[in-house]
Amino acid sequence: MNINVRRLLYFAIFALYLLHNDFWLWNDPTMVLGLPVGLVYHIGFCLAAMALMALLVNYTWPAELDDDEQAP
Amino acid sequence: MTTTIIFIYLGIVLCIGLLSNRLFRGTGEDYFVASRSIGPFLLLMSLFGTNMTAFAILGASGEAYHRGIGVFALMPSASALIIPTVFFFIGTRVWALGKKHDFLTQVQYFRQRWDSDGFGLLLFVVMIALLIPYLLIGVMGGGITLAEITKGQIPQWAGGLLVCLVVLTYVSFGGMRGTAWANAFQTMVFMILGGVAFFVIIDKLGGLDNAIAQVSAKHPDLLIRGEHISPLKMLSYTCIPLSVGMFPHLFTHWLTAKSARTFRWPLIFYPLCIAIVWLPSVLLGLFGHLDFPGLKGPMANSVLVKMIDMHAPGVLAGLLAAGVFAAIMSSLDSQVLSISNMFTQDIVRHYRKDSPLSEKSQVLWGRIFVFFIFAITYGLSLISARSIFTLAVWSFTGFASLFPIIVAAIFWRRSTKTGAFASVITVAVLWCYFFFQGWKIPGYTVGMSGAMPVALILAASAVAIVVGSLLSKPPQESTLEKFF
Numbered sequence: 001m002n003i004n005v006r007r008l009l010y011f012a013i014f015a016l017y018l019l020h021n022d023f024w025l026w027n028d029p030t031m032v033l034g035l036p037v038g039l040v041y042h043i044g045f046c047l048a049a050m051a052l053m054a055l056l057v058n059y060t061w062p063a064e065l066d067d068d069e070q071a072p
Numbered sequence: 073m074t075t076t077i078i079f080i081y082l083g084i085v086l087c088i089g090l091l092s093n094r095l096f097r098g099t100g101e102d103y104f105v106a107s108r109s110i111g112p113f114l115l116l117m118s119l120f121g122t123n124m125t126a127f128a129i130l131g132a133s134g135e136a137y138h139r140g141i142g143v144f145a146l147m148p149s150a151s152a153l154i155i156p157t158v159f160f161f162i163g164t165r166v167w168a169l170g171k172k173h174d175f176l177t178q179v180q181y182f183r184q185r186w187d188s189d190g191f192g193l194l195l196f197v198v199m200i201a202l203l204i205p206y207l208l209i210g211v212m213g214g215g216i217t218l219a220e221i222t223k224g225q226i227p228q229w230a231g232g233l234l235v236c237l238v239v240l241t242y243v244s245f246g247g248m249r250g251t252a253w254a255n256a257f258q259t260m261v262f263m264i265l266g267g268v269a270f271f272v273i274i275d276k277l278g279g280l281d282n283a284i285a286q287v288s289a290k291h292p293d294l295l296i297r298g299e300h301i302s303p304l305k306m307l308s309y310t311c312i313p314l315s316v317g318m319f320p321h322l323f324t325h326w327l328t329a330k331s332a333r334t335f336r337w338p339l340i341f342y343p344l345c346i347a348i349v350w351l352p353s354v355l356l357g358l359f360g361h362l363d364f365p366g367l368k369g370p371m372a373n374s375v376l377v378k379m380i381d382m383h384a385p386g387v388l389a390g391l392l393a394a395g396v397f398a399a400i401m402s403s404l405d406s407q408v409l410s411i412s413n414m415f416t417q418d419i420v421r422h423y424r425k426d427s428p429l430s431e432k433s434q435v436l437w438g439r440i441f442v443f444f445i446f447a448i449t450y451g452l453s454l455i456s457a458r459s460i461f462t463l464a465v466w467s468f469t470g471f472a473s474l475f476p477i478i479v480a481a482i483f484w485r486r487s488t489k490t491g492a493f494a495s496v497i498t499v500a501v502l503w504c505y506f507f508f509q510g511w512k513i514p515g516y517t518v519g520m521s522g523a524m525p526v527a528l529i530l531a532a533s534a535v536a537i538v539v540g541s542l543l544s545k546p547p548q549e550s551t552l553e554k555f556f
Contacts, residue, residue, distance in 0.1 A: 013153070013157055016153055017153060017154075017310070020145075020149060020150055020153065020310060021303065021306060021307055022145070023303050025297075026296065026297050026298070026303065027296050027297070027298055028296065029288075029292065029295060029296055031284070034280055034281050034284060035280075035284065036141050036284075036295040036296065038141055038142070038145065038295075038296060038297060039141040039144055039145075039354075041145075042144050042145045042148075042149035043144075043149075043347055043351065045149045045152065045153070046148070046149055046152040046343045046344065046346060046347040047343070047344075047347070049149075049152040049153040049156070049343040050152070050340060050341070050342075050343040050344050052153070053156050053157075053160070053339045053340045053342070053343065054340045056160055056339070057160075057336045057339055057340060061336070062164060062165070062332070065164055065165070065167075065168045065332035066331075066332055066333060
């Protein structure tokens, strides 16, 4: 496994955590897709978290746990 | 009609739990962790169902009624990132350690990790104390739902009792396998029926655009975060989902997985499940202002049930109420089973002086404790009147603040029992301090600064374990060899 990919994805967790705090939308009454933009942003955030989990599972899976499982 | 459907639903759940008893192998490991045989789909449904309580269904809509859309940012979206991340880094490793050393409870792991009976006992007491308010949420939520749906014909005390009896029966007979099966069924029920409820009510309100426009005209402040939630509160609130790292019932569910790979799909789909359940709850809480303006404090917890009763006709109202019941019971069962597991393994089995506790006796003790835990919880629910959301947040605060302990146990070889003791005692002292300062104040934050107490207690807990460990003798090499 590429160590840089692992580092990048771990950093992505931190970056996404920071993006959770969308201070810039705090008082924004704009509507997007019929819903307040502050709500749409966080629905998108959930989908981004799902995508990140898929990447983590596929590229940084702790293979040693699978090895342990196969051990007698 | 509504009551009949709820009773039919409860009957189905009972049957699922009882059917699972046919696969029961008669061992303690099978009763408490289903012989570590649960696959990806059941693991996702049981992890998610266990974590989604009346807090998500009733508490979130009640809170959105008061605070608006910001509730979605406050809790579910942070959880969508943090909870699966904790499962990824902690849950998978706990599963591997549990499999290797035959652990059935958290206390067994921590006791051996730091080679300390005293620490195991301290943690046991703290865990039980923190879990009781969480159990109350389920029993109270069941009572509120049934009382609202039947317009008081079935009083709150009877609804709570009914929930206790049903869950008691299928947990007693089915153990963890029955709980996982019932959880999977109930999680699917509340996800599907939650969606149906949302679309039916939105349709009756004249469509989503119309409902949003009406809220915008009457309460535009609810469509932004504005004054309802401060940025500091939202930032510090992100500590709350760390509680999943220390919940005893989730720890037990991790141990049920068939293999480490079983975690893969649950990790990916957990954030989606969160959005599917919380979004309708938050929006319907918001729209509650259109039909039921002026609800004060905990009264808003029943806004969702009131809307179902008003907008959904007979059969549908019964089905939707069953969905709320599903969410409530799918948490209560795992919590009660995990406490029963802790009493059986960590007290009866561990401190037994004479012969080892037989497999049959473990199951018997487990069932006895399930009964007593329900009896005590039900009794407490009759005298408790706190807001569901508030109860949950205080419980979560305690568990989240203990998070540094599991991180240190898994990843930090130099951590010691002194550090672990220091951390738990720090959490207990600070939690009590903040609880007595703020439990009567809705939306309490530290010095009313906007910072949630959990952020400070968590930080203090982390400092305590680091300082306590560094100031004490390093752990023995023989202990470390077992865990690293």
